[in-house]
Amino acid sequence: MPTSGCGRFGDIWLEPNRACRKRHLAAxxxxxxxxxxxxxxxxxxxxxxxxxxxxxxxxxxxxxLRQLPLFDPPIDPGLLVRARAAGIDLRSALRTTSERPHYRYVVMQQKALEFCGEVRALGAALLAAFEKRDAAGVDAAPPRASGRARHEAYRQVEEANESLEALRKSRQTVEKRLEFYASREFMNAGEVTTIAHQKTAHDYEFASQTLALYASILHLILSHADPGASGLAETTRDACGCWISPAVDRR
Incomplete structure (x- = not known):
């Protein structure tokens, strides 16, 4: 089927076959x-x-996969392409054209350690020079700088004395408050009486609850044993009510 160009996403538009061309389809x-x-x-x-x-x-x-030696000389890509085009083995081409190093690893390690020692010595010398220069600068400081340093020290001493005085005043305030509250009674007479009445009411309430429990047990026993003895249980309940009333009044 013939084509007529491509769409926006690479889709090829296919023209209808000859049988459909007679319909004059739109584009x-x-x-x-x-x-x-x-x-x-x-x-x-x-x-x-x-x-x-x-x-x-x-x-x-x-x-x-190729197993390259650890200390192999650098590879020239152009040389590899030319050797491959000429049909020469790459390994043999590298061996014949590359230069071997003049020193082995042991010698290079020794030289590297020597260079590291020289760098350490240079750093120590620079540090000593900086320290000497700082000491010389302090010794050569003008008297005006020393006077400013002493003035700053005096100001720090005055500030410390002011802080100490403020702390002393704060301590005096706390001591006065302590004396004031220590001179006051812990509770007045009304508070003492109220606490005593509350304690007595609590005792009465506890006794009434105990008697009510005993009365309920006695009422249950007498009701099953002798129906005519239920009046004794009612009397016990009334006695419990007499104990509860003073407790409520004292509260």
Whole structure:
């Protein structure tokens, strides 16, 4: 089926077949078919991602894993491409063209330790020079600076004395309040009488509750034993009421 351009999202518009052309369909009635358009830029990015993956995972151009030595000289990418195009083994090409280092790891470690010692010595010398310069600056301070320092010290002493005086006044205020409250009675006569009456009322109430309990038990026993003895239980309840009334009045 012939095509007639692409849509906004890469959809290829398909023209109707010849049998339908006789209907003179409008352009908006054309059918849309989904298709993936090849893009050289996208393919290039895919190739770049593949090359980076192989480099990061120590693989060659064909994806085979390579075990590189720890102290191998740097690799020239252009040399690898030329060797691959010429059909030469990459390992042999690197061995023949690369320069071997002049020193081994033991020698390089010794030199590095020597450089570290020199750096430490330089730091110690700089620190000593800074300390000497600070001491010389303090010794060479003008008398005016010393006078300002003494004046500042005097002001600090005066401020401390003022704070001490304020603390003394606060202590005097607290002592006066303590003397005032200590000279007052804890409770007046009315409060003492009220507390005594409340205690007596509590005792009466407790006694009345106890007698009411005994009266209920006695009423239950006498009701089952002798129906004519229920008057004794009523008398006990009245006695409990006599104990409760004074308790309520005292409260």
């Amino acid at each position: 908006s009635e054309r059918q849309a078919g989904t298709s993936v358009v090849s893009c050289p830029t996208d393919l290039g990015w895919d190739t770049l991602a593949d090359r980076l993956f192989k480099i990061r995972h120590c693989q060659d151009i064909e994806g085979r």
